[in-house]
Amino acid sequence: MEIESHKHLKIKPNKMKNLFVCLISLLLCGGINAQDFEKQPAANFDQERTGIPRGKIDTIHYDSKAVDTVRRAFVYLPPGYSEANNYPVLYLLHGIGGDEEEWLRGGTPHVILDNLYADGKLEPMIVVLPNGRAMKDDRAGGNVMEPEKVAAFATFEKDLLNDLIPFIETNYRVIKDRESRALAGLSMGGGQSLNFGLGNLDSFAWVGAFSAAPNTKAPEALIPDPQAAKDLLKVLWLSCGDEDRLLRFSERTHEYLDRHNIPHIYYIEPGGHDFKVWKSGLYQFSQLLFKPVSPKLFGSYIL
Ligand code: FER
Numbered sequence: 001m002e003i004e005s006h007k008h009l010k011i012k013p014n015k016m017k018n019l020f021v022c023l024i025s026l027l028l029c030g031g032i033n034a035q036d037f038e039k040q041p042a043a044n045f046d047q048e049r050t051g052i053p054r055g056k057i058d059t060i061h062y063d064s065k066a067v068d069t070v071r072r073a074f075v076y077l078p079p080g081y082s083e084a085n086n087y088p089v090l091y092l093l094h095g096i097g098g099d100e101e102e103w104l105r106g107g108t109p110h111v112i113l114d115n116l117y118a119d120g121k122l123e124p125m126i127v128v129l130p131n132g133r134a135m136k137d138d139r140a141g142g143n144v145m146e147p148e149k150v151a152a153f154a155t156f157e158k159d160l161l162n163d164l165i166p167f168i169e170t171n172y173r174v175i176k177d178r179e180s181r182a183l184a185g186l187s188m189g190g191g192q193s194l195n196f197g198l199g200n201l202d203s204f205a206w207v208g209a210f211s212a213a214p215n216t217k218a219p220e221a222l223i224p225d226p227q228a229a230k231d232l233l234k235v236l237w238l239s240c241g242d243e244d245r246l247l248r249f250s251e252r253t254h255e256y257l258d259r260h261n262i263p264h265i266y267y268i269e270p271g272g273h274d275f276k277v278w279k280s281g282l283y284q285f286s287q288l289l290f291k292p293v294s295p296k297l298f299g300s301y302i303l
Pocket of ligand 1: 094095096097150186187188213215
């Protein structure tokens with residue numbers, strides 16, 4: 001537009017060349033993937049700061065018809081949570097070696113989010129940290145790879161949709177529509193987020209997978225209807241460490257999304273299968289949530 005509006009300006013040939021070099025450099029230095037988020041977390045993004053308002057962590061117990069038992073989850077309420085307002089909700093899922101405590105122990109999401117609120121970078125939201133191993137004994141002990149335990153991560157779809165979400169929506173001040181519901185997780189929880197989020201587009205508009213595990217459905221099963229995904233998703237986020245041996249599960253999903261022109265963010269950063277990558281995923285993804293989405297956002301970011 002700039003160039004268009006100055007088309008009557010006379011530019012000498014050597015100036016023209018400079019302009020051309022300038023434009024090319026601009027493109028190479030990020031113009032291609034003009035972005036609305038910072039590529040790297042700010043320094044100390046996960047360090048507790050003094051003198052800032054803090055969110056509050058509730059422990060809840062809900063009746064699960066899916067598991068036929070009472071299940072525990074944590075709920076992080078944003079600083080200044082008020083019954084006078086209604087909030088959107090992010091459901092944040094753990095990995096195969098963890099349970100509802102995993103994020104709080106290893107990822108300190110409450111610290112990351114408190115800091116983001118203090119910097120005015122987050123839309124106020126409730127974050128729910130459930131146990132994604134939907135079986136009676138849902139502890140992360142013993143052999144977590146046992147087929148029965150792995151299968152329980154699939155059973156969690158019913159628990160989430162039919163038991164947990166209704167509980168949250170009757171006990172907290174929640175905006176109850178798909179555009180006010182996000183689902184994200186790490187590893188097994190990333191696979192669950194893709195499987196359940198993309199499989200229930202009537203329930204979720206924001207989906208994030210950090211280092212998605214082999215439980216991620218094959219792309220054709222995950223997104224049988226590319227047009228529906230295009231129409232309904234606000235943000236679809238895939239991130240992974242470049243040294244993660246599970247990288248191919250993110251990669252194959254990304255390739256399918258690209259092939260079908262489904263807007264998404266593919267964010268590959270230096271790292272393995274660990275909380276450095278997952279914390280950065282939460283930091284980046286949470287800032288996009290429940291805000292207007294710029295198409296400039298979508299693309300691949302290989303750091
Ligand atoms: C597997 C390798 C890794 C697998 C799951 C994982 C179900 C999950 C890892 C994690 O959640 O951190 O083969 O199969």
